[in-house]
Amino acid sequence: MSDAAVAVHGLVKRFGEIEAVKGIDFQVLPGEIFGFLGPNGAGKSTTINMLCTLLRPTEGRAEVAGHDVVTERDDVRRNIGLVFQDPTLDGYLSGEQNLRFHAELYGVPRSLVPDRMRQVLEMVGLWDRREDLVQTYSGGMKRRLEIARGLLHSPRVLFLDEPTVGLDPQTRSSIWDYIRQLKETEEITIFLTTHYMDEAEHCSRIAIMDQGGIVALDTPEALKAGVGKDRVRIQTGDDEAAIAALGELFGLEAGMSEGMVTFAVASGEEFVPRLFAELGIPIKSVSVARPSLDDVFMSFTGRTIRDAEGTAADRMRMAMRVRGR
């Protein structure tokens, strides 16, 4: 047994021929907000399902809250809260009844139920709507109720699988407020998956996942610093000539992105004066940006997360067929 909230060793999951998770290792520390970042189909949900005992690993070991996910399944289940990508609420019950169902199923001591229920409902701002049927809730309210429910039994680790997918920007940011608030008020470790780069920035540490493996794991700052290159975007009179010239004169690989010539270079600010002096093609505008997590993903996988989604969708379809449930 280790101190880690989640400890994973050589975890593999195969669906028939397809290796959805290809032997990953990592640890999540108590109190962290740990993010799994990657395109759809990278194996994030498969990993989360193994950690929360819904899928049996093909190989390897994982411990959650100090308990083995295969041999001590009930102990794991008592100590985790889950918010799934797809809703798992009963629309025919009220918000309060959904929570009560959960409390009974988890055996929450009866004397604590009313207070705890009020606390989690107030936190997500649904106390006033508790008696309404869940089918009358909006998408954002349903997700908030699921978060409240996931917290009802004071889990030590809360798993959030794409907690903000399909929500409007305002609701997304309020969900992040709850997550941060949680870290302050509860003794809890948060493990989440996302394919939104901007959301990954909120995490204490992130693991970048691609094609079933972890390609990088660190704090968002360290990952970005590791790229070591800034992104420079210029508008020129002749973009094709500019791309050619960048290659010939500076040995830089440039490409078109959103109508601008884009390339990565170390210490961009210092490079810009040289660019103006030596390029020989009129430059209309220039911008220099610090590396984003997009660039991190690009530097580890050679493509953008959006490109990766396309190919991953095919893999996912295959995996779903094999899995059949």
Next chain:
Amino acid sequence: MMTITTEPAAGVVRVRVPRRSIAHDLRAVKIVLHRELIRFWRDRMRMVSGLVQPVLWLLVMGTGLSNLARSGGGPAGEVNLKTFIFPGVCAMSVMFTAMFSAGSIVWDREFGFLREMLVAPVSRSAIVIGKCIGGAFVATLQGAVIVALAGLAGVPYDPLLLVELLAIMFLGAFALTGFGVMMAARIKTMQAFFALMQMAMMPMMFLSGALYPLAGLPTWLTILTRFNPLTYAVDPLRQAVFAHLNVSPELERTFNPGVTWNGWVVPVWLELCIVAAMGLSLMGVAIMEFRRGD
């Protein structure tokens, strides 16, 4: 190793989830059952629509066939055909409701709620038992509405009879829910479930003695009816009804011949045991299926 310390803020209610115990499993059974009842109550349309078919059978078919029996000079005599069909109609309505309740497992799977139940630290058996008892309760409630119509079919409102009918219906409903849950364990879509149920329910109803007496049938039909579990749920209902009627032995023999195995009349207690045993074993299979799905 780096640790991030989080001090719980004052006033936060901390819950400690207890280890698994029988008491905890019982709580789970109760809440799963409770949910079935809440949902049945919320969905009153279902209660009304569930009444249409039995009432049609009872009033329309029962009345129509009574005429036929009378004009054909049949031995209907003082036995109203509606009275004869009544236990069969009770069984039918219970069967439809029980299957529908079992189908809610498929619905739960489609809408994700099943996952909420399956990741909880309770045994699979608690969930399946809760579903089966809940389904049986709901079906009996629906059956009670039909029983309330007893007067229309010339069945006396004897409190003892009503209790007997409800008890037998509960047992039958339990077995049928067990059957439904067992099927639902492997089926992924609501459409498939209903198609399969339709396929199973119609023959079960027609081969059960719900609509005709089980004596003097051709051999093939006799054999088929004896293998139909529903037969053993319908017959006790009819026995109970006829025990509270005044009919001549001759008519009793025609309309209430009981179920025979090669000439031997199967006693009611054995019939009830057969139904209970079916229910328990189907539920056992359902539990095993949910365990294996883990």
